[in-house]
Amino acid sequence: MNIKRNIIFALESRRRDGVLITINLPIRMRVIFANQRIEFTTGYRIDAAKWDAAKQQVKKGCTNKLKQSASEINADLLRLCTEIQNIFKEFEVKNEFPTTERIKETFNARIKDATDRKDAAKEPNVSFWEAFEEFVKESGRLNNWTKATYEKFAAMKNHLNEFRNTLSFDTFTENGLNDYVDFLQSDKDMRNSTIGKQISFLKWFLRWSYKKGYSQNAAYDSFKPKLKNTPKKVIFLTPEELNKLKTYQIPPTKQYLERVRDVFLFCCFSGLRYSDVYNLKRSDIKQDHIEITTIKTADSLIIELNDHSKAILDKYKDVHFEKHKALPVISNQKMNDYLKELGELAEINDPVRETYYKGNERIDTVTPKYALLGTHTGRRTFICNALALGIPPQVVMKWTGHSDYKAMKPYIDIADETKANAMTKFNNM
Structure with missing residues (x-):
């Protein structure tokens, strides 16, 4: 049996207030077969200007916001593509036509196993708050944070401390993230716009921790709370x-x-x-x-x-x-x-x-x-x-x-x- 398929790597299309976003876009892997499509997240992001759409890879010499190089990202994209191809070949050998669910389940299980083995070899032993302190220190230096930005993350630390007495990376599953949104709404009485900013700060830290290998919880990547908002009023003098x-x-x-x-x-x-x-x-x-x-x-x-x-x-x-x-x-x-x-x-x-x-x-x-x-x-x-x-x-x-x-x-x-x-x-x- 020969299962025709097409594997495509492309940037996710995103808009904000009707304007096309071109920076820090997620790289998605799309698998098409039998008129069906499966979307996978790769865990990587890159600016549109640094992406070669024809070659479906990051342009040579470029890095993303997390300082991950083109060679590092492209090598991992190739690994993901190879894993998908191997899964299809196994079904072909068994003369079995898979469902999209079987492909997705098998792929996710393989990637998790590979990640677990990689993580077991690393054995990072960094607590949530140790990672947070390192994140603030490193990101502040790399991004030339102002005093105001440091103050924002100090306030965020206080909110997290009030949210739970003990925190770990495992706290922030999808349910945990929703619980944090509820806490900011009910206990802190925040506006939705302020909550949105707090969640974006938290996701920034969790993404950094995931890339560092301190956390294996990637629930933040797909977490998009539905918060009603209106455009902020621009106050100016006529x-x-x-x-x-x-x-x-x-x-x-x-x-x-x-x-x-x-x-x-x-x-x-x-x-x-x-x-x-x-x-x-x-x-x-x-x-x-x-x-x-x-x-x-x-x-x-x-x-x-x-x-x-x-x-x-x-x-x-x-x-x-x-x-x-x-x-x-x-x-x-x-x-x-x-x-x-x-x-x-x-x-x-x-x-x-x-x-x-x-x-x-x-x-x-x-x-x-x-x-x-x-x-x-x-x-x-x-x-x-x-x-x-x-x-x-x-x-x-x-x-x-x-x-x-x-x-x-x-x-x-x-x-x-x-x-x-x-x-x-x-x-x-």
């Missing part, structure tokens, strides 16, 4: 609100707000993050532009100055600040508090409606805009207003350091909405 804030006469008793306003307006007219304006040195300022290497992503950016941003820099050019800083930037927390105070005084109080979910419960809130102001509002204001002015997204991305269109899409949608609303002004002519 040109009218920006001018209102800029021209507001600050009371003599609240002069401490003047410098806060200047720094915030500089972000609104340059697109800088708080961390970058905090780190901005006088040496970064040239005649008509600034040159910086961003703190968060280490991108080297050249950002041209306009009349507004240049006027703010000129205002402080002869004022001495420690460490040769260009602007009087205070702590992020204090600045966020003062911005809300300033926004309230300037009557930036248009109601903002936000919708979010906790479990299946939809919650709608209405908040005055000033209460939602923060340092990052400046960067969002710059992007939204730049796009609304008709500046091409690819130009804005060069100023902000955004590397892909996906990150810009929410802002582009707002610019399109602003453009559509502007057209209605012709109705009054």
